[in-house]
Amino acid sequence: MLPYSGSVSLVSSFLFPPLQFVPPPNRSDWLCVVTPSVRRVTRSSDWSKSRRFPTGLAHSPAEDSLKMAASLRCFLRSGKKAVSALGQREFHRSAPAAAQVTVRDALNQAMDEELERDERVFLLGEEVAQYDGAYKVSRGLWKKYGDKRIIDTPISEMGFAGIAVGAAMAGLRPICEFMTFNFSMQAIDQVINSAAKTCYMSAGLQAVPIVFRGPNGASAGVAAQHSQCFAAWYAHCPGLKVVSPWNSEDAKGLLKSSIRDDNPVVFLENELLYGVPFEMSEEAQSKDFTIPIGKAKVERAGSHITLVSHSRYVGHCLDAAAVLAKEGIECEVINLRTIRPMDVESIEASVMKTNHLVTVEGGWPQFGVGAEICARIMEGSAFNYLDSPVTRVTGVDIPMPYAKILEDHSLPQIKDIIFSVKKTLNV
């Protein structure tokens, strides 16, 4: 049994023999299908306890039976769809009308829905239109909306970022894509001085409703100039909101909120997550599903230690938590979702419960997200609840090397998180 094959596969192996994945004919009838070879399925359903258990219920040794009960409940809840699916003479595992959606598709859905909802929304960036997006995030949008609303720009970051900000000032709602945030450095003056500060300088007269989005942080094998994490850089500045989603639900809900926000939002995606499928509930698939900016999410409840992370490393934290659970260490994993404004209250509430804190990020340690969390915890009421100093797990303080072995050792691995947790707990 794989460590995170989750509730669905447990039930499936119980009720049905392992099945081949059959692409469903109709997207709205998507149901979960699991094969043992698909390792990352239904991560959310494992740890999103809030949906199936009362909040705060920690794992117990009887977790397996609890999970099975939950899965049965879900299976039965799926009711009509399950029956109709069976009626279609295809064997499908069912979850409550949920679907497996990659982060890429979730982002695409978000943009598609917002473009449809508001005429003023448009997308510009390099290769976003006819190439379908450098990472295919904007696939199909140019075909659907045309040249007016999906604009291919020349390679002129400072120029087109400024044009996007100007368009926002004049009443439109641009989504400005940077092919990666490394290139945003060319345009950072427009993001900070023209976008972030204008509402304040004009005493509220001039709003700038713009979203700057693109992949942030390390990819795979792209070396130093293409691997920097800009969360700390942008989160430093008042006037900006900085959002960093992890899974598909985060991606879609937060991108929609960002587009609907009347202020400049820096939306940090992660290239390595684009192709990863996550379960999205029926509610998350609806056209009006938004996630509020500025609110963190407890992905996994725990009692011994709090792990706080954002973007890709939330997954690493959950993996580490699963391993640690076997040793009896229950980690509470918090997905920040928004870097600025940071939901310090959620972290403090968790720390007051667990008394230990580890922050995990891909960025460099100095002056980073973890450093800020440390400072805020120290300044707040949760400090008195700490049984040990806060530990930061970060990327190594070097430019990103190329060779695979070096690259792997430049970023936090699951074993680093496990090691840090144990050190923090002094076990």
Added chain:
Amino acid sequence: MLTNISNVLRACAQRNGAAAVVSARTYADFTNEATFEIKKCDTFKLDEGPATQVVLTRDEGLQYYRTMQTMRRMELKADQLYKQKIIRGFCHLYDGQEACAVGIEAAINLSDHLITAYRAHGYTYTRGGTVKKIMAELTGRRGGIAKGKGGSMHMYCEHFYGGNGIVGAQVPLGAGVALACKYQGNSELCVCLYGDGAANQGQIFETYNMAALWKLPVIFICENNGYGMGTSVERAAASTDYFKRGEFIPGVRVDGMDVLCVREASRFAADYCRSGKGPILMELQTYRYHGHSMSDPGVSYRTREEIQEVRSKSDPISMLKDRMLSNNMASVEELKEIDVEVRKEIEDAAQFATTDPEPPLEDLCNHIFHNNPPLEVRGTNPWSKLKSVS
């Protein structure tokens, strides 16, 4: 005889506190309009240029005169207040360049858009800001056009996007405003200004490329006053033909000291843009009497003789005054009367700007975001939790 009567009547009016010009001379005594021959503009990639025969009506002339005089006096008052340390920080004065702002505004509508760099007080005025609010912003009071939050370089009003401190950054912004105009299909255009110093900024060339590619309705205007801070154009640019620097964008070089030249060229440019042909570039050859800013005396890189020569030979207000007087479009007294009114307006504004209270401390953290629920902002220390509303 008539003059005497008018003088007496005017004196009576003044004693009664009325500000109106009381003159026994009627409009019938003045020429209502006159045609002037103006300098031909150099053109680049254009078959024809702006007209050289222009008509100026009496009303237009008086309005331009009043506006330019208001701008001139406002800037000189700002100079005074700065030396008294009532205005702090940066203060970039526009005196000498009035014809540019007035001429441009005469050719466009208030529904069009305009953006410029930091030498922006004049444009804030022509775009609809009041002298009172501009001066109160310079002195950092709550009655300022940006409630004291922005200062000299960050003044905004309807369809006027500042006031921008970063040299050259306003150019892509202006093209973006033009993109919005084209997107919304409203036949508006954007006038996007920058100086001879900024003309060498890379992002301007990126903007030229995209504006031409997408045929954005933007008029790029280079206000060439000969110096980028302390560096003369010859020392900064490999090519000082700024109107040609758009390469694939047609350009016009205009005498920026003559308000009629500027107006005519702006009309020409506006027509070009509105017909959907895309962007056009104008170089206005103008001059600033003050240094780059109030911390620059302005004489280390140019001679006082040069400044004096421009003042005596090409001053925009004098030029317009001479034109109107020699064509019997206004009387000396009438223009003097306007001067008096303007002086009073500036005095009142300065009075307001020096007596209005500073913004309340509660306003410190406000306006960070637009349309946002209230949030808490960290003060200088962890116990200082400040409130911010939109």
